[in-house]
Amino acid sequence: MKFHKDMLFLYGVTDQAFTGEKTLTEQIEEALSAGVTLLQLREKGLDKRAFLEEALLVRELTKHYGVPLIINDDVEIALRCGADGVHVGQDDLSPSEVRRLIGPDRILGVTAKDVSQAKDAFMDGADYIGSGAIFPSTTKKDAIPLTLEQLSAICRSVPIPVVAIGGITVENVSSLKGTGVAGAAVVSGIFGQKDITAAVRHLKEQLLKVVSP
Numbered sequence: 001m002k003f004h005k006d007m008l009f010l011y012g013v014t015d016q017a018f019t020g021e022k023t024l025t026e027q028i029e030e031a032l033s034a035g036v037t038l039l040q041l042r043e044k045g046l047d048k049r050a051f052l053e054e055a056l057l058v059r060e061l062t063k064h065y066g067v068p069l070i071i072n073d074d075v076e077i078a079l080r081c082g083a084d085g086v087h088v089g090q091d092d093l094s095p096s097e098v099r100r101l102i103g104p105d106r107i108l109g110v111t112a113k114d115v116s117q118a119k120d121a122f123m124d125g126a127d128y129i130g131s132g133a134i135f136p137s138t139t140k141k142d143a144i145p146l147t148l149e150q151l152s153a154i155c156r157s158v159p160i161p162v163v164a165i166g167g168i169t170v171e172n173v174s175s176l177k178g179t180g181v182a183g184a185a186v187v188s189g190i191f192g193q194k195d196i197t198a199a200v201r202h203l204k205e206q207l208l209k210v211v212s213p
């Protein structure tokens with residue numbers, strides 16, 4: 001699927017830690033049906049085999065809902081499940097190597113915590129940048145914090161779109177207004193909510209006031 005910045009508008013990122021009454025697959029289906037615009041399967045607690053099984057299931061769901069699927073970190077799983085792309089961080093396989101492995105047509109997302117990393121990611125073939133943590137995150141407690149000013153500078157520094165991540169909720173998402181982000185990537189603000197459908201709808205309502213077309 002060809003990348004477009006609108007896909008970043010509300011980017012759901014999964015985490016098994018939030019499954020309780022519902023399975024991860026049920027949670028994902030709820031988020032897809034409610035309208036997340038991109039989905040990242042980010043499962044730190046699963047071994048490779050379980051991750052691939054989940055990825056194959058989620059691939060079918062995302063196809064059904066017409067939402068692109070991104071795999072966190074693992075290029076092999078992305079290729080084996082036929083995902084639309086991969087997201088890598090600064091400590092993972094280099095973006096240029098990932099681009100070589102996935103080819104020109106799949107989506108490549110790269111985490112950047114400053115302008116220099118963002119510029120490098122762009123030069124290495126990234127389609128989008130993920131920047132955070134904008135607010136304290138209980139999902140990733142050791143995430144390095146980033147101010148809104150730093151986020152704005154990253155957005156201005158590269159011609160590719162930037163999605164904000166880290167502690168984003170319905171209550172604080174409006175603070176991203178004016179930074180230049182193309183959207184918000186959210187874990188607990190979606191998958192940690194009892195009513196995932198309502199969370200997705202409310203986040204999208206707020207994001208309409210934040211993201212300029």
Ligand SMILES: Cc1ncc(COP(=O)(O)OP(=O)(O)O)c(N)n1
Nearest residue numbers: 087088089090111130131163165185
């Ligand atoms: C959209 C998006 N942005 C940033 C991240 C963080 O990626 P990374 O730095 O690789 O950290 P982990 O996700 O591996 O903990 C992301 N996953 N998605």
Ligand SMILES: Cc1nc(C(=O)O)sc1CCOP(=O)(O)O
Nearest residue numbers: 132133137139143166167187188
């Ligand atoms: C996966 C991830 N990366 C971050 C970064 O700052 O790079 S923060 C984060 C966790 C985001 O989860 P939540 O929406 O629950 O805070």
